[in-house]
Amino acid sequence: xxxxxxxxxxxxxxxxxxxxxxxxxxxxxxxxxxxxxxxxxxxxxxxxxxxxxxxxxxxxxxxxxxxxxxxxxxxxxxxxxxxxxxxxxxxxxxxxxxxxxxxxxxxxxxxxxxxxxxxxxxxxxxxxxxxxxxxxxxxxxxxxxxxxxxxxxxxxxxxxxxxxxxxxxxxxxxxxxxxxxxxxxxxxxxxxxxxxxxxxxxxxxxxxxxxxxxxxxxxxxxxxxxxxxxxxxxxxxxxxxxxxxxxxxxxxx
Amino acid sequence: xxxxxxxxxxxxxxxxxxxxxxxxxxxxxxxxxxxxxxxxxxxxxxxxxxxxxxxxxxxxxxxxxxxxxxxxxxxxxxxxxxxxxxxxxxxxxxxxxxxxxxxxxxxxxxxxxxxxxxxxxxxxxxxxxxxxxxxxxxxxxxxxxxxxxxxxxxxxxxxxxxxxxxxxxxxxxxxxxxxxxxxxxxxxxxxxxxxxxxxxxxxxxxxxxxxxxxxxxxxxxxxxxxxxxxxxxxxxxxxxxxxxxx
Numbered sequence: 318x319x320x321x322x323x324x325x326x327x328x329x330x331x332x333x334x335x336x337x338x339x340x341x342x343x344x345x346x347x348x349x350x351x352x353x354x355x356x357x358x359x360x361x362x363x364x365x366x367x368x369x370x371x372x373x374x375x376x377x378x379x380x381x382x383x384x385x386x387x388x389x390x391x392x393x394x395x396x397x398x399x400x401x402x403x404x405x406x407x408x409x410x411x412x413x414x415x416x417x418x419x420x421x422x423x424x425x426x427x428x429x430x431x432x433x434x435x436x437x438x439x440x441x442x443x444x445x446x447x448x449x450x451x452x453x454x455x456x457x458x459x460x461x462x463x464x465x466x467x468x469x470x471x472x473x474x475x476x477x478x479x480x481x482x483x484x485x486x487x488x489x490x491x492x493x494x495x496x497x498x499x500x501x502x503x504x505x506x507x508x509x510x511x512x513x514x515x516x517x518x519x520x521x522x523x524x525x526x527x528x529x530x531x532x533x534x535x536x537x538x539x540x541x542x543x544x545x546x547x548x549x550x551x552x553x554x555x556x557x558x559x560x561x562x563x564x565x566x567x568x569x570x
Numbered sequence: 571x572x573x574x575x576x577x578x579x580x581x582x583x584x585x586x587x588x589x590x591x592x593x594x595x596x597x598x599x600x601x602x603x604x605x606x607x608x609x610x611x612x613x614x615x616x617x618x619x620x621x622x623x624x625x626x627x628x629x630x631x632x633x634x635x636x637x638x639x640x641x642x643x644x645x646x647x648x649x650x651x652x653x654x655x656x657x658x659x660x661x662x663x664x665x666x667x668x669x670x671x672x673x674x675x676x677x678x679x680x681x682x683x684x685x686x687x688x689x690x691x692x693x694x695x696x697x698x699x700x701x702x703x704x705x706x707x708x709x710x711x712x713x714x715x716x717x718x719x720x721x722x723x724x725x726x727x728x729x730x731x732x733x734x735x736x737x738x739x740x741x742x743x744x745x746x747x748x749x750x751x752x753x754x755x756x757x758x759x760x761x762x763x764x765x766x767x768x769x770x771x772x773x774x775x776x777x778x779x780x781x782x783x784x785x786x787x788x789x790x791x792x793x794x795x796x797x798x799x800x801x802x803x804x805x806x807x808x809x810x811x812x813x814x815x816x
Binding site: 371374375378379381382383385386389390403406407410411415419420423424427428430431432434435438439490505539540541542543544545546547548551552555556559560562563566567 | 616619620623624626627630631634635647648651652655656664665668669672673675676677679680683684735784785786787788789790791792793796797800801804805807808811812815816
C-alpha cells in the first residue's frame with residue numbers, strides 16, 4: 318500500500334535501480350572475454366564522424382562570442398592582453414567540455430537511443446537473443462566504449478576550434494595585435510587544466526553512453542516509444558553532464 | 571553539399587507554406603494556451619536545474635580566472651555579463667530544444683507514421699495551420715518568461731555559490747550584478763529568446779514532417795531536431811551578439 322504522494326519517488330528509485338543493474342552488467346562485460354574489438358573501433362569511427370560537425374560548429378561561434386564580450390570587460394581595465402589567457406582557460410576547462418558533451422549527447426547519444434529503440438521495437442534485439450547472442454555485449458557495450466574514447470578526442474577538437482574562434486574574433490574582426498594574442502595564449506593554462514578537461518569528458522562520455530543505451534535498449538510502446546526514448550536520453554544526459562560538471566569543477570579548484 | 575542546399579530550400583518552402591497557411595486559415599486560438607502551458611510547464615524543472623548549475627559554474631570559473639588578476643571581488647560583474655547576456659539565454663534555449671523541441675518532432679513524426687496527418691488533410695484541415703501554428707505562437711509566448719526565470723536562477727545560484735562555497739561577500743556580489751546589468755542587456759536577451767523559440771519550433775516541426783515513416787524515422791527526426799536547432803541557436807546567438815554588442 319503506497320500513498321499516491323510516494324509513488325513518483327518510488328518509481329524514480331526503481332528506475333535508478335534498473336539503471337544501476339544495467340550499468341553493472343555492462344561493467345562486468347567490459348572486463349570479461351570475448352571482446353568485440355572490431356565493432357568497438359567501427360563505432361568509434363562512426364560516432365566521431367557524426368559528432369565532429371556539430372561540436373565544431375558550436376564551439377567555434379561560442380569562442381567568438383566570449384571573446385567579443387571579454388574584450389568589452391577588459392577594455393574597462395585596459396588589460397586586453399590578459400584576454401587570450403583567460404579565454405584559453407575558460408575554453409579548455411569549462412566551455413569546450415560542456416558544449417562538446419551537450420552536442421555529443423544530442424547527436425551521438427540520441428542516435429544510439431534511436432537505433433537501439435528501433436531495433437527493440439522491430440524485435441531485432443529479441444531475435445538476436447533467441448540466437449543466443451548477448452545483446453548487451455554485442456550491441457550496447459561497443460557503443461558505450463566508443464563514446465568513452467570519442468568524447469575526450471572531440472573535446473580537444475572543440476577546444477582548438479573555440480580558441481581559433483577567439484583568434485578570428487580578436488585579431489581579424491576587432492583588430493587586436495596578433496603577436497600579443499598568440500604570446501599570451503598559454504599564460505594561465507597548465508597541463509593540469511588539459512588533463513581536467515580530458516578526465517571530465519571521459520566521465521561524461523561514459524555517462525551519456527550508458528543513459529542513451531539504457532533508454533534505447535528498454536524502449537517500449539511502438540514508434541512513439543522511440544521518440545520518447547530519444548527525448549529522455551537528451552534531457553537526462555544533459556542534466557547529468559551539468560551536475561557532474563559542477564562536482565568535478567569544484568574538485569579541481 | 572547538394573543535400574544541404576536542397577534541405578535549406580525545402581525548409582524555405584516549409585516556412586513559406588506555413589506562413590501562408592497561418593494567414594489564410596487562421597490559428598486555433600484555444601490550442602495556443604494548451605501548447606504554451608505544455609511547453610512552459612514541462613521545460614521549467616529541467617531549465618531551472620540547468621541554470622542553477624550554470625550560475626555555479628560561472629562563479630567558480632570566474633573565481634579561478636580572476637584570481638591571478640587579484641580581482642576576485644569582481645566576480646559579480648563577470649557572472650552578470652556572461653550569465654545574463656550569453657550563457658543563460660543560450661543554454662535555456664538548448665534545454666528547451668532538448669525537451670520541447672524533441673517532443674514536437676517526435677509527436678509530428680508519430681502522427682505522420684500513423685497517417686494521422688493524411689487524415690487531417692482528408693478532413694480539409696490544413697496540418698501546418700493546425701499543428702505548427704499553435705506550437706509556434708505558444709513557444710513565442712513562453713520563451714521570454716522562461717528566459718527571465720533562467721536569468722534569475724543563474725544569478726541567484728551564482729550568489730549562493732559565491733557566498734556559501736567560496737566565502738565571498740554576497741552583498742557586494744549582488745550590488746555588482748545590479749550595477750552591471752542594464753535594461754538594454756535584458757531586452758537583447760529577450761529578443762534572443764524570441765529568435766531561439768522561433769528557430770526551435772520551426773526546425774523541430776520541419777524535422778517531424780519530413781521524417782520517413784516507421785520507428786527509425788521517428789528516432790531520426792527527434793535526433794535531427796535537437797542537433798540542428800542547437801547548432802542554429804548558437805549561430806544565431808553569435809549573430810545577435812555581433813550586431814548589438816560588436
